Amino acid sequence: MDDIAYWLPLVWASILAVAVTLYVILDGFGLGLGILFPFAPEEERRDVMMNTVAPFWDGNQTWLIMGGGGLFVAFPKAYGIIMSGLYLPIIVMLLALVFRGVAFEFRWVSKPNHQWWDRAFSWGAIVATFSQGLVLGGLLQGITVRDGTFAGGPFDWLTPFSVFCGVGLLGGYALLGTTWLIFKTDGALEEWARDKAKLALLVVLVSTVAVCLWTPFSVPRIADRWFSWPNMLWLSPVPLLTGLAGLACWRGLESNAQSQPFICTIALFLLGLIGLVISNVPYLVPDTLTVWQAAAPPSSQMFMLVGTLILLPIILGYTAFVYWTFRGKVRAGEGYH
C-alpha cells in the first residue's frame, strides 16, 4: 500500500503533464491564429486561417477539461487551492474562451455581418492566452495557503513576473499559429506566416531566456536545482536542446521547409514544459503542496487510472484519425462559396 501511495501520485502527475502539454500545443496553435487575426485583416485570409483549425478546435480544447478534470480527480486539494487562488484570471480565461469558441460557428452563420465575431475570435484568443500566462506565473510564484486552503488576496497573482509570462505565452502561441499556417497553407498566406513567424520566434527566445534567468534569481529553490553540481551537468541538455530547436526553427523558416518550423516549435514547448517540471518537482502547488500531499486516496486514483490507461490510447488514436482525415493544405475559395 505504501508503494502504491508513492507511485500513484507520480503516475497521475505524469498524466496531467501529458494533458497540459497536449492542450498547450493543440489549442496553442488555434489560439495563435486568433492572436494573428489583427495582423491579417483580409476576410479571405481569415476564412482560410479558421478553416485550418475548424474541424479540430473542439477536440483540442477538450484537453483543457482533461487538465482541470484530472487535477480534480487526482489532486482535489491542489485543485481547490489553485482554482480559488487564481480565481480572477481563470474566470476571465473561461469567459474569453466562450467568445473564442462560439465564434467558430457564429462567424459563419452571421456572414456577411461577421465583423464582431472576428473580434470575438481574436480578442477571445488574446485574453485567454494572456490569462493562461498569468495563471502559470501566479502558480510559479506560489499561492498563500493556511490550514490547507487558500488564504491570500484576490490579486496576489498580479506581478511583473506573471504579466511577463502572459506576454511570453502570447508570443509562444503566435509562433505555434504561424508555423501551423506554414504547414497547412500555401502561397501568399504561407509567405506571410513565414514572415510573422520570425518575429514570434524572436519574442519566444528572448522571453524564454528571461524566464530562465528570472525564476532562479527570484526563487532560491529553483536556482539550487539548476545551478548546483552535478545537477548542472545532468540538466545541461535542456538549455542546449532548446537552443538547437530554436536554431532549427529559424533555418526552417528561412528555407522552404513545410513542417520543420512547426515541429521545432513543438520541441521548444516540450523543452519549456520539461524545464518547468524540473524546476518544481515534486511540488504541485510550488512551495506548498507536493504531489503526495495533494493526492486523492489510492482507491480514487486507481479507479480512474484503469480507465485512463485504456481510454487515453483510444482517444489519441481517433484524434490522429481526424487529423489524418483533414490532412493537406487548405486553400482559399476552394472549400466554400
Place this chain on the structure above:
Amino acid sequence: MDVDAVLLSRIQFAFTVTFHIIFPSFSIGLAAFIATLLVRWRLTGEERFNRLARFWTKIFAVSFAMGVVSGIVLSYQFGTNWSRFSEVSGNVIGPLIGYETLTAFFLEATFLGILLFGWNRVSPNLHVTAAVLVAVGTSISAFWILAANSWMQTPAGHEMIDGVAHPVSWMQIIFNPSFPYRFAHMFTAAYLTTSLVVLSVGARYLMANRFHEDAKTMIRMGLGMVAILAPLQLVIGDAHGLNTAEHQPAKIAAMEAHWDGSKPGGLVLFGWPDAAAETNHYEIAIPNVASFIITHDFNGLFKGLKDFKPEDRPPVMAVFLAFRVMVGIGLTMIAIGAIGAFLWFRGRLFDAGWYLKPVVYAWPLGFIAIVAGWWVTEIGRQPYLVYGILRTKDAVSPVAFGAVATSLAMFVAVYAVVFSMGILYIKRLIDKGPAGKAAEAPDALPSRPLSAAQGATRESLAAKPIGAGE
C-alpha cells in the same frame, strides 16, 4: 439572508448551470435525431432524410458550441467557487467527471469535426458512423454527469474519514439510489424537448406553406416521439417522485408545500407558501390527492415541512412553483402528443390548422420544463450541497466577495450577449429552412474532389463547388 460570497456563488452557479443545461439537453436529442435521419437515408436512399440531416446539423453546430463553452465554465467552477466541496467530495465526484471527459467529451468533440466537415471528405458510411458516435458521446456524457449529480442527492458507497468522503464501492457510488430514476427522467426529457422542437419547426413550415415534404417528415418524426415519450415521462416522473419521497422527504414536502405530516396531504392547485408562518395562503387543494401521488394511498402519510427543523428545510416557494411549472408543461405535452396522434390516426393531421398553429409556438416548452425540473431537484436539496453530508454554506471557496461579485457580473453580461446571439442565429437558420442558401456556409470546408464513383447525386446534393484537395 445577507448578501455574502456564498449567496453570490450560488447565484453564479445557478445562472451558469441554467444557461448551460439548455444546450446539452437539446444536443442529446438532436444528435440522436440527426443520426437517425442519416441512418434512414443510408437505408432508404431517400434524399429528404439527407437534406434534413444537413439542415439540423447546422443548428446542432451552433447549439453544441454554446454547450461546450458553457460546460467548461462549470467544470472549473467546482474549484473556483466551491473548493471545500471539491475537497470533501472530490475523491468520489472527481473520477465520475473524469470518466465523463474520457468516455464522452473527447468522443463527441472529435467526431463532431467529421460530422460537420466530413460530408465530402469521408465515405457516407463513415460519416453516418461519426454522427452515431456523437450521439453516443452525448448520451454517455449524460450518464456520468447524472451519476455525479445523483450521488450529491443520494450519496452511497462511500465512507467519511475526517470529514472527507472516501470511495468504498464504485458500483454503489455510480448506481446510487436516485441515479436510475434521474437518468431515465432527464434522458427522456432531452429527447422529448428536441422532438417537440422538431415537431414545432415542421408545423411552422407547413403552416407557412414551405418545404412541404420535409415539414411532413419532421411532423411525423417529432409527433411520434412526443406521443410515446410524454406519457412515458409521466410514469418515470412518478417513479422518480416515489424514490425522492423515500430518500429526500424534505424535498417532497417542499414540492407539495405540505406542512403538517400528521395528516394526509392535499394536492395544492393554487397557493402561496409562507415559510415564516409555516402555512399556505389562498390555498386551493384537492384533499388527499398528494398522499395518493406520493404513497399511492389516499390516506397515506408523508413527512411535512414541520417535521424538519427550519434550518433543514429547502426554500419552499421556489421548489413548489417550479414543480408546478414542470408538471403543467408535462401534461400539456401529453395533450399535444395525444391530440396529434389521434389526428394522424384519422388521416387529418396535416390539414388540422387549429392544432398545428399553436404547436408552432410550443417549441420552448421542453426547455422551460427542464430548467424548472432542475430547479426543483437542486433547490429541493438545499440547505445541503451533498445531501446530509455537506451544507452549501460550508462548501464555498475562500474567495473575496468583490471577486465573486465581479465574476458574476461578467458572466451575466457575457452570457446575455453570446447566448442571445446564438439563439438568434438558430432562429435565422430555421427561418431559412432546409433549402436555405446561406445555411450552406457552415460546412464550407476543405473537402477533396468528389471522385467519379461518388457520382452526380452527391454532387448535386452537396450543392457546392468541388473542394480543395491535398
